[in-house]
């Protein structure tokens with residue numbers, strides 16, 4: 001028999017605080033599981049991330065002790081299911097992700113996508129760009145890597161090229177991308193694309209010196225942002241379950257604090273990517289990921305805008 005306190009999130013939610021969107025309607029995010037790993041070329045395993053994270057989320061209690069905030073929605077209200085992805089057809093997989101995200105946006109539900117490798121952010125940004133326009137949102141990209149690297153054997157839709165593709169396809173203006181936490185080693189010219197296109201970034205060392213504050217790097221609190229969070233920004237000591245770990249990352253506590261600070265900004269959607277349970281130790285990476293998503297849900301302010309609101313003269317540039 002299941003102990004009464006084991007899965008309280010589903011039934012002990014009480015009366016949720018209601019967050020209102022532009023038309024006075026409640027904004028309820030939707031969690032989409034995206035089990036896709038065909039953008040990786042070294043260590044596979046990210047397609048099992050969504051199930052492992054969901055499993056950990058089932059055990060979370062509904063109130064954050066750090067903030068005293070209650071999760072405003074039930075699991076059932078948030079659950080957008082797991083996408084049924086065909087691993088043998090990458091084009092179809094991307095189309096499926098883009099359609100699911102487009103449908104969520106059209107329904108006024110900011111999507112929070114749980115990957116999967118980071119290449120899933122390409123079809124996600126295609127959908128966001130279609131909905132909001134390339135100048136209608138910024139991206140806060142928290143990652144050990146800039147993910148602006150060149151094609152590999154001619155293939156450019158891999159997990160290390162997400163933001164190169166987004167810039168090349170004009171899904172977002174490069175100076176509306178803010179990358180935080182870059183570290184480790186790069187080849188000669190490894191950050192040339194970032195610099196040449198005016199993508200703003202802070203290395204992990206620069207960010208650490210700033211006390212992991214967001215304000216110096218993300219100054220525009222009035223604007224809309226998409227959050228893309230790669231779990232490898234966290235140190236492998238705390239998040240070993242990922243395909244491309246890099247020493248010198250965030251602690252779990254720092255990662256959670258940063259998510260809470262994102263509450264100062266408006267989010268149009270988010271993703272959490274690159275959890276690969278096969279490399280995990282005692283499930284701690286999926287456990288951390290589940291807490292990150294919980295804090296995103298309880299601390300961040302999600303907004304949903306109809307494209308017409310963007311066209312009608314909303315702030316055109318995030319910064």
Ligand SMILES: [Mn+2]
Pocket residue numbers: 118143145147159230
């Ligand atoms: Mn990444």
